[in-house]
Amino acid sequence: MxxxxxxxxxxxxxxxxxxxxxxxxxxxxxxxxxxxxxxxxxxxxxxxxxxxxxxxxxxxxxDKKYPKHKIADLQSLPVGDAVDFAFPGEHDSAILIRLSENKFVAYQNACTHLRCPVFWKKDEGEMICPCHHGKFDVKTGEPIAGPPRRPLPEIHVKVENGAVYAVGVKRYEA
Missing domain, CATH: 1.20.5 (Single alpha-helices involved in coiled-coils or other helix-helix interfaces)
Known part of the structure; x- marks a missing residue:
């Protein structure tokens, strides 16, 4: 074939x-x-x-530039009291504490251990994280007890025209 x-x-x-x-x-x-x-x-x-x-x-x-943010009027914040506010963003929780007539400190109030909220205990004069009993020095934001090892991020404040303003966030060196 x-x-x-x-x-x-x-x-x-x-x-x-x-x-x-x-x-x-x-x-x-x-x-x-x-x-x-x-x-x-x-x-x-x-x-x-x-x-x-x-x-x-x-x-x-x-360096980041933040818009000036009004926190509180001076007459509404007695010495020893604190007020919560949001800075630098609307979801960034922070706390302002009036230590004396002319001395103010402000910190982001999320604990540097596990980001739990930090509270101002006026009677004890301490900043406390209730999650793991962390404590921070109110004058410096440095941890003084508990598991946190880093300081609270500091917020720069400025007193102007009878009010306290947040003007920036302190940059930390590693």
Whole structure:
């Protein structure tokens, strides 16, 4: 029988006829490594702007400017009392304490241990975190008891025109 369907389309001794095709790119180990190094270089260069922004933020080269925020009027805050407020953002809880006639301190009142709220105990003259019995020095924000190891972030305040204003957040050095 001489049927066209029974013909073998290639030489029988060439079993690799379908491996090498015309115009096909060949990629050996050396080519693969060059491609890998090139891709790594592209990723490294593309991440430089983000790394520069992060370094600038971490080194404090760009001090953040916050709008002045009124906390309380002087006549509404007797010596020894405290008032809660939000600063720098509307969801950032903070506390202002009037220590004397002209001395005010303000801190973000989330404990530096597990972010529990910190309360001012006027009778004891202490700032207390009730979650794990942490205590902070009211004059410095430094931890004095319990598990917290870092001070409370301090908020800069300014007295102006019979009122107390929050004007910035103190940057801490690592």
């Amino acid at each position: 001489n049927n066209k369907n029974n013909k073998i389309p290639f030489n029988e001794d060439n079993y690799t006829h379908n491996i090498n095709r015309n115009n096909e790119r060949k990629l050996d180990r050396r080519g693969f490594m060059k491609m890998l190094a090139g891709a790594a270089g592209v990723f490294a260069v593309s991440s430089l702007p983000w790394g520069a922004l992060a370094a600038k933020e971490l080194t404090g080269l760009s």
